Amino acid sequence: MAKLAIQVKTTGEVTELDLTADSLTTLQTAVGGWVQAIDLSDTLSMWCNEEGKLISLPHNPYAQAMWDEVFGAQTDYLVGDVVFTGGTDDEGMTLGLDEVTAKKVLNSIAKTSQFVSPRITII
Numbered sequence: 564m565a566k567l568a569i570q571v572k573t574t575g576e577v578t579e580l581d582l583t584a585d586s587l588t589t590l591q592t593a594v595g596g597w598v599q600a601i602d603l604s605d606t607l608s609m610w611c612n613e614e615g616k617l618i619s620l621p622h623n624p625y626a627q628a629m630w631d632e633v634f635g636a637q638t639d640y641l642v643g644d645v646v647f648t649g650g651t652d653d654e655g656m657t658l659g660l661d662e663v664t665a666k667k668v669l670n671s672i673a674k675t676s677q678f679v680s681p682r683i684t685i686i
Contacts, residue, residue, distance in 0.1 A: 566659030568593075569668050572644045573623045575676055577669070580646065586657055593646045595620075600657075603633045606650045606664045608657070615643035628675040629668070 566582040570593045582589055590598045590610050597613040609629060612620060620643035627641045647668045649658030660668070 566648075566657070567665060568646050568648045568660060569665060570644060570646045571623070571625045571668075571672055573621045573625075573642075575625060575672065577672060582648065582657060582659060590646055594644050601630075602650065603629060604650070606658075606661060607668070608648050608650055610646040610648065611641065612643040616640070620644075624678075625672050625675050629671055632671070 566586070568580040568582050568589075570578040570580055572578075578593075580589055580593060587598070594610060594612040594615075596615075596618075598610045599613040601609045601611065603609055609626060611623075611626065612618075623641050623643060623645060626645040629647075630639060630641050631637075647660065647665075649660050649664065652658055
């Protein structure tokens with residue numbers, strides 16, 4: 564059985580990931596470096612780049628919306644691509660998202676997309 568995770572890039576692009584094989588490598592690749600887990604609930608964890616602010620990754624308004632919903636607005640500034648997974652089991656192993664939690668994440672991203680202007684890069 565696949566362990567579902569959802570990657571959300573700073574651009575709003577969403578990708579489903581399978582954490583069944585090598586979850587640490589998959590998570591590190593998805594966030595572009597060392598990972599830090601933030602538990603948003605018993606059934607939802609958000610993984611981000613541990614050094615994201617230090618290396619000036621761009622703001623992630625989708626991750627920010629999830630953070631603000633749980634911890635309150637303006638308590639932190641979320642940057643870089645993130646991955647949402649389920650919580651952890653009794654042995655501390657990362658779980659995949661259940662269907663209800665996955666839908667909650669996708670709904671939050673869709674809702675946030677209504678308020679985010681597309682990023683324009685001028686060269």
